[in-house]
Amino acid sequence: MLSEVTAVRYVTPLREGGSLPGVVEADDHGAYGTYVIKFTGAGQGRKTLVAEVICGELARELGLRVPRLVGMRLDPVLGLGEPDERVQALLKASGGLNLGMDFLSGALGFDPLAHHVDPAEAGRVVWFDALINNVDRSWRNPNLLMVRGDLWLIDHGASMIWHHNWRTAETASAKPYDASDHVLAPYGPDVAGAAAGLAPLVTEELLTEVTARVPEEWLADEPGFADADEVRRAYVAALLARVKTVHERITLPGTEPKGATK
Structure with a gap:
């Protein structure tokens, strides 16, 4: 299970996020820190947070860089002083357990024109995104950060889209993954090398451990x-x-996945 912290001060919204995440200060058993909070009351609902936990924790276990995730207790009273009515309503609707992640101080948004990624690392990210069916890592919305020259992955709420309709989960496993628009596609991602190194690590035991970290209340009454x-x-x-x-089944520029139909 994720460790829990308690939000003590709402600092500011991150308006570039569609679900309006925010920056908060939180108490981690006496140690205070800055976190990004994603709300249960946001329009995408708790499944977005479930995807964040499963995909984020799996990425960490596979050696990819992701911010530390925590459960974050929020008292709706923190929204009383917020002047933005939309933010105030979101805080009021999100009392209880939300998702927090470490705020990465000094992080820069990934810029394909300014940053370089080697084919091995690009391959690991593309392969991982194909595994979780992440539809949200394009050049328009990279969801990647650079911290002191290292690549960090964020925002996995749009992954595993089959969980919005579980009847499609079985057929989804056989569908191609279109990475032609992936932000890392121009870096010659070594997908085969990534699969050889990472696929054997994704065992039933590991996935069972990762899914156990999702708070039960976010899975209840499914x-x-x-x-x-x-x-x-x-x-x-x-x-x-x-x-x-x-x-x-990964489609990159100039390739065609096995089993694709013309």
């Missing part, structure tokens, strides 16, 4: 499932079904 553990097993099964061969 239609078609008896309980939160059954939902967790569905995520494990969906990702396991993709991992062994997803690299064969």
